[in-house]
Amino acid sequence: MQHSIAIIGCGNLGLSIANGLIKTPGFDVSSLTLTKRKTESLSPLKKLGVAISSDNLAAAESADIIILAVKPFNLTEVLEEIKPAIGGKKQTIVSVATGVKIQQISGILGDDIPIFRAMPNIAADINESVTCICGINASEATEAAVKEIFNSIGLSITINEDLMEAATVLGACGIAYVLRFMRAMIQGGIQIGFDAKTASDIVNQTVKGAAEMMIQQPIHPEAAIDKVTTPKGCTIVGLNEMEHHGFSAAMVKGVIASFEKITL
Numbered sequence: 001m002q003h004s005i006a007i008i009g010c011g012n013l014g015l016s017i018a019n020g021l022i023k024t025p026g027f028d029v030s031s032l033t034l035t036k037r038k039t040e041s042l043s044p045l046k047k048l049g050v051a052i053s054s055d056n057l058a059a060a061e062s063a064d065i066i067i068l069a070v071k072p073f074n075l076t077e078v079l080e081e082i083k084p085a086i087g088g089k090k091q092t093i094v095s096v097a098t099g100v101k102i103q104q105i106s107g108i109l110g111d112d113i114p115i116f117r118a119m120p121n122i123a124a125d126i127n128e129s130v131t132c133i134c135g136i137n138a139s140e141a142t143e144a145a146v147k148e149i150f151n152s153i154g155l156s157i158t159i160n161e162d163l164m165e166a167a168t169v170l171g172a173c174g175i176a177y178v179l180r181f182m183r184a185m186i187q188g189g190i191q192i193g194f195d196a197k198t199a200s201d202i203v204n205q206t207v208k209g210a211a212e213m214m215i216q217q218p219i220h221p222e223a224a225i226d227k228v229t230t231p232k233g234c235t236i237v238g239l240n241e242m243e244h245h246g247f248s249a250a251m252v253k254g255v256i257a258s259f260e261k262i263t264l
């Protein structure tokens with residue numbers, strides 16, 4: 001049986017999750033409710049059979065699994081709003097809010113409620129997210145149901161809650177880092193002669209190929225780099241020039257800066 005799902009706060013991430021679910025083969029769109037304060041932008045999904053509402057409490061009452069996708073500073077008010085609906089039929093709560101601990105959520109909703117934190121990224125939209133998950137109070141069946149949701153929009157990985165902020169940086173912020181890298185590579189490609197479209201096509205497929213290779217043949221990236229770097233060749237010259245300008249150091253420092261922004 002498919003569980004009914006409510007996504008409360010359908011902005012960038014909530015909508016990406018919804019789009020991924022809708023594209024999942026066999027997903028029953030009538031089991032999905034999306035909420036937002038102003039619902040106009042969600043009307044195309046209404047035509048597909050998804051329930052759209054600005055009533056968080058009613059959406060929570062009707063759902064088995066409630067995904068909270070509001071900004072962290074809106075989470076407390078939303079939890080207070082849906083609290084009257086929670087507990088009776090033991091809905092499962094899944095928060096994707098950055099930096100909000102399970103204990104803060106259970107402090108409002110109650111100590112016996114199944115509560116998960118999940119950290120997907122916007123590639124959920126095309127079923128290619130990675131989602132790190134942790135949770136409390138859940139039966140095996142409930143945990144399986146939550147994992148099924150996030151496996152349908154990509155790959156889910158169960159982790160301890162104390163790694164959730166690191167997961168946010170690597171997986172959720174990470175997609176932005178990779179996109180910035182791609183933009184820079186496209187800019188380089190234009191400077192050496194390609195039009196923007198051709199440069200993008202080449203970069204997109206190159207990044208996809210590199211990622212697929214690491215997924216299908218999991219070796220250390222440097223071992224694959226060794227296969228590209230001809231001695232005295234052009235690749236090593238380019239890579240060394242990038243390192244002279246702090247490429248790897250910039251990436252590591254950026255990862256740490258994002259982490260400190262969440263944790264300090």
Ligand SMILES: NC(=O)C1=CN([C@@H]2O[C@H](COP(=O)(O)OP(=O)(O)OC[C@H]3O[C@@H](n4cnc5c(N)ncnc54)[C@H](O)[C@@H]3O)[C@@H](O)[C@H]2O)C=CC1
Nearest residue numbers: 009010011012013036037069070071072074096097098172
């Ligand atoms: N954008 C991303 O790539 C990622 C975001 N996150 C987390 O996901 C959450 C959502 O982030 P975004 O989608 O970027 O934010 P967003 O601002 O695009 O979406 C939040 C949505 O919630 C709605 N909202 C606010 N108060 C509401 C209320 N009381 N009732 C119903 N809807 C309400 C807003 O109108 C907005 O559409 C945040 O907690 C963020 O930390 C986590 C991983 C990745």
Ligand SMILES: O=C(O)[C@@H]1CCC=N1
Nearest residue numbers: 098168169172173174
């Ligand atoms: O930048 C942010 O705060 C959110 C969390 C991870 C991705 N976007």
